[in-house]
Amino acid sequence: MNLGRPIGLTQLTTALEGGRLGELLAVPGCVRVSGVAWNPRSYVDALARVGPLVPTRSTHLNHPLREVFVVDGGLDVGANWHADLVFCAEAPRFSALLCEAAPQEGGETELVDSRRCLEELPPDLRALVRRVEGVFDGGLVQGRKLRRRGLVEEAERTETEAPLHVPLARVHPESHRWGLRYHAEYLTGFVGLSPRDAARLMEALRAVVDRPDLRYRHAWRPGDLLVFDNRAVLHRRAPGPIAGARRLLRVMMY
Numbered sequence: 001m002n003l004g005r006p007i008g009l010t011q012l013t014t015a016l017e018g019g020r021l022g023e024l025l026a027v028p029g030c031v032r033v034s035g036v037a038w039n040p041r042s043y044v045d046a047l048a049r050v051g052p053l054v055p056t057r058s059t060h061l062n063h064p065l066r067e068v069f070v071v072d073g074g075l076d077v078g079a080n081w082h083a084d085l086v087f088c089a090e091a092p093r094f095s096a097l098l099c100e101a102a103p104q105e106g107g108e109t110e111l112v113d114s115r116r117c118l119e120e121l122p123p124d125l126r127a128l129v130r131r132v133e134g135v136f137d138g139g140l141v142q143g144r145k146l147r148r149r150g151l152v153e154e155a156e157r158t159e160t161e162a163p164l165h166v167p168l169a170r171v172h173p174e175s176h177r178w179g180l181r182y183h184a185e186y187l188t189g190f191v192g193l194s195p196r197d198a199a200r201l202m203e204a205l206r207a208v209v210d211r212p213d214l215r216y217r218h219a220w221r222p223g224d225l226l227v228f229d230n231r232a233v234l235h236r237r238a239p240g241p242i243a244g245a246r247r248l249l250r251v252m253m254y
Contacts, residue, residue, distance in 0.1 A: 002028035003111050003216035003233070004226070009033050012227065016049045021094060021253075022229070026174035029113045030216070030228035036098060037223065040065055040249060043098055047251050054085065054092050054252035063249070071097065071237075071248040078237045080184035081112070081209045084230050084252055087136035087164055087186040092252035095235075096227045102220040103244035111228060111235045112215045114180035117208045118169060125204050129169045130178060132201075133191040137163035165191055172232050179232050182209060209234055220246070 005028040012033055015024040025031065038046065044067050047053060053067040063070050071078060085091045097109065118126060168190070169178050182205060190198050208214075217238060218226060228235065230252070 003030050003113055004028070004218055005031050007031045007033060009036060012225075013046065016046055019050070021050050021227070022174045025094070025227070025229040025232070026172070029115075029233040030111050030226060032218065033225040033227075034221070035223045036225045038098065038225075040068055043096075043249065044068065044251060047094075047096055047253055050094060050253045052254045054254060067251055069250040069252075071250050072246055078235075079239070081234045081236045082183040082185070083114070083181065083234055084250075086181055086183045086230075087138040089164060089166075090254065091181075092230050092254055094227065094253040095230045096225065096251045096253075098249045098251075099220045099222055099224040099247070100249060101245040101247040102222055102224075103242045103246045105243040106238070106240050107220060107242040107244075107246040108238040109218045109220070109226065109235055109248075110215050110238050111218070111226075111233050112209055112211075113232060114182060114209070114234050115172065115175065115177040115232055116214055117182075117205075117211075117234075118178050118180050120208050120211070120214070121204060125201060128197075128201060129180065129205075132168050132193060133165045134168040134181060134187050135163050135165055135189040135191060136183060136186045137188045138186055163188070170231070172229075175232065177232075180205070180209075180234070182234055184209075184236075220248070 015021050044053065044065055055066045056069040083091065084095045118129060121129065166181060168181055170181060172179050190201060
């Protein structure tokens with residue numbers, strides 16, 4: 001399995017400086033670097049060589065740098081299989097996670113190659129995925145989360161934007177393989193499918209992305225850096241309790 005291929009920091013910075021991050025990630029989907037001593041400013045500056053960075057909109061554990069989102073394992077952030085901001089019209093191409101503090105137990109990050117997931121589907125479902133549009137409704141899901149936390153009485157939409165209708169599969173520009181556009185929470189339906197076909201497809205997607213034999217699990221250590229192609233890789237926080245502090249700095253690149 002290529003996911004999580006170890007590389008040196010020099011190899012990564014060379015790819016960043018040369019505008020070849022997509023080429024570096026085309027086959028493995030995700031690379032890992034150990035012992036990274038970057039401070040947050042150096043981290044952001046290094047990744048900004050790829051292109052514009054995505055400013056965070058969250059107020060959870062705000063970081064002084066607006067391009068950094070703090071992932072601590074709390075709330076319900078990142079617990080489901082997803083690609084970052086896939087429910088937005090323009091999703092980031094790449095994402096990175098830099099570990100500042102690692103728990104003694106739990107809190108691993110799991111990744112799966114969405115291209116491999118699509119290839120593992122039965123032929124009829126694979127063909128269906130290539131032609132159907134998914135419905136990604138961020139406002140509805142945010143309303144459900146607020147209701148679970150007791151902040152609203154009804155699970156109403158919290159944003160005025162209409163749900164996003166986009167192709168459920170796309171051809172990766174570097175690897176030329178088809179991959180899934182998927183988010184276990186924000187994917188709420190499919191355009192034009194009967195309820196029976198929609199339920200069958202949703203169940204098949206949930207099953208294939210959750211196959212243990214397709215995933216890579218990363219146990220964090222301070223200084224670990226994961227960089228992955230958001231168009232080809234899904235990720236989540238591994239299920240289970242976390243013992244100790246967990247602090248990851250996420251940066252996303254358009």
